Amino acid sequence: MNRAARALLERLFPTGLEHLRARVEEVRLPAGQTVFRRGDPCRNYLLVVQGSVRVQVLAANGREITLYRVRDGQSCVITTACLISVEAYPAEGVTEVETDALVVPQPVFEQALGSSAEFRRFVFANQGQRLGDLIRRVEDVVFGRIDVRLARLLMTLSEQGVRPIATTHQQLASELGSAREVISRQLKQFAGRGWVGLGRGVIEVKMPAALDELARQSD
Structure with missing residues (x-):
């Protein structure tokens, strides 16, 4: 078990709860795994100890929307809700990069x-924070200017216009819920305004100042 995973386990399962800590499994998931x-x-x-899991919903018409990402030191808000309510998952999660994670079985979760x-x-601090993020995400998708x-x-x-973006129009649409x-x-x-250059699978920001001015506008 790597140092970060061990430190997180020892913090969440302190002295006296070693019997629960021993039942937690560390896994390494490749990029792109569901x-x-x-x-x-x-x-x-x-x-998630290190890495990133994208949580998304696929609609019946084939459109995708990215709800949020679970990154280093975070847990999945939907997973927590499903464990507490004993409901099936309403979305899917996919690793974006190689991801190290701790898997806490439901009985251990309940005892802990x-x-x-x-x-x-x-658990509850993470749940509250991520629910707030999710609500802001929904507001952005529903009310924000595209x-x-x-x-x-x-x-x-593009890191403020300094590097090309390797992406597709569909990936951007999924990210923005459009x-x-x-x-x-x-x-x-x-592109017609000269702000970006479009290529196959790549977008280059040519006028970052113009894009940044638009990005700073209120929805």
Whole structure:
């Protein structure tokens, strides 16, 4: 077990709870692996030690929307909700990079909630924070202007315009909760103004100041 995983375990399962700590499994997942699918039963509490898991919903019409990412030291808000409510997953999670995680079986999760104040604080603090993030995400998708949101995303992905973005129009659409056609149309408008250059699988920010000005506008 690596140092980060051991430190996290010892913090959440302090002295006296070694019997629970021993039942937690460390896993290493390759990039692109599905961690859970919509409809799967929820049997474990997942803690990401290092890496990233993208949680997304796929609609019946084929459109995807990225809800959030679970990164270093975080847990999945949907997993926690499903464990507590004993419901199946309503979304899917996929690793974006090689990811180290701790897998806490449901019986251990339930016992730890009652036995470890540190574990309990971690679970509910993470849940509250991530729920707030999720609500802001929904507000952004429902009420935000697509040109402003796309400009913000391009500036973030290009590190403020300093590097090309290896992505597709569909990936951008999934990230923004929009349709590929909408994103393609908006990118063509940006390109027509000279703000970006469009290639196959790559976007180059040519006028970062203009994009940044749009990105800073209120929705």
